[in-house]
Amino acid sequence: MDNENLETNIGKIAGLIASSRRLVFFTGAGISTESGIPDFRGPGGLWTRLDPDDFTIDKFLGSKESRRKQWHFVQEGLMTGRALPNAAHIAIAELHRMGRLDCVITQNVDDLHQKAGVPEDKVFELHGNMKRAVCLDCRSRYPFEEIKVRLDAGEDIPACPNCGGTLKPDVVMFGEQLPYKVLEEADRRSRAADVFIVVGSTLVVYPAAYMPQYAVESGARLVIINLGDTPMDREASVLISARAGETMTAIVKRVRG
Numbered sequence: 001m002d003n004e005n006l007e008t009n010i011g012k013i014a015g016l017i018a019s020s021r022r023l024v025f026f027t028g029a030g031i032s033t034e035s036g037i038p039d040f041r042g043p044g045g046l047w048t049r050l051d052p053d054d055f056t057i058d059k060f061l062g063s064k065e066s067r068r069k070q071w072h073f074v075q076e077g078l079m080t081g082r083a084l085p086n087a088a089h090i091a092i093a094e095l096h097r098m099g100r101l102d103c104v105i106t107q108n109v110d111d112l113h114q115k116a117g118v119p120e121d122k123v124f125e126l127h128g129n130m131k132r133a134v135c136l137d138c139r140s141r142y143p144f145e146e147i148k149v150r151l152d153a154g155e156d157i158p159a160c161p162n163c164g165g166t167l168k169p170d171v172v173m174f175g176e177q178l179p180y181k182v183l184e185e186a187d188r189r190s191r192a193a194d195v196f197i198v199v200g201s202t203l204v205v206y207p208a209a210y211m212p213q214y215a216v217e218s219g220a221r222l223v224i225i226n227l228g229d230t231p232m233d234r235e236a237s238v239l240i241s242a243r244a245g246e247t248m249t250a251i252v253k254r255v256r257g
């Protein structure tokens with residue numbers, strides 16, 4: 001895309017945002033790569049180094065060795081570490097402060113939208129959040145920091161402090177159901193949106209990728225900002241293939257006027 005085209009498209013998106021009544025963002029791994037978090041499927045993504053088969057709920061429940069491996073993976077902070085929100089997260093949080101944001105639906109588990117200043121109740125995490133652990137028996141949730149202290153002290157498979165049950169990182173593993181209430185509300189917000197903006201998702205992971213489809217079916221204008229193609233490119237009113245940070249910053253600057 002040449003610069004003139006990019007400028008025009010940024011202007012169009014700013015116009016859509018300015019006249020929107022229910023603005024919904026949908027974000028995927030591509031929004032967080034600029035924060036240093038590797039994506040899954042891209043070149044150099046996590047699945048070029050790790051085997052997705054090691055991250056199924058059946059394996060996690062079925063073998064101690066697998067639980068040990070997965071806790072080690074979380075402990076190493078490969079997915080979140082000390083990552084900070086980047087310009088794209090900050091731009092979306094700015095739209096919230098301007099009173100323009102209905103919500104963010106995210107496939108990410110990195111907590112960066114909240115860290116950027118979007119309130120918890122406006123972030124729908126379809127795949128959970130790495131900063132928590134959940135007990136599979138009593139459903140208690142714990143901040144990961146508490147669990148990390150125990151892992152760092154040499155405990156290799158932490159148990160629930162409340163009931164002694166099995167703790168799991170509070171993220172959706174392969175083969176595991178998405179959190180029902182979150183999914184239901186994300187579905188409702190997608191259908192109610194009049195402007196639906198995808199940032200950094202290839203829209204191939206389901207059921208998450210149904211959200212933009214629901215939005216379009218219900219009459220929303222669709223915007224896609226993603227490096228690379230998505231199966232919904234033809235449905236988009238505006239399509240930008242560029243990095244999320246600088247693009248979102250330019251858009252919000254334009255909305256501000």
Ligand code: ZN
Pocket residue numbers: 135136137138139140160161162163164165166
């Ligand atoms: Zn428990």
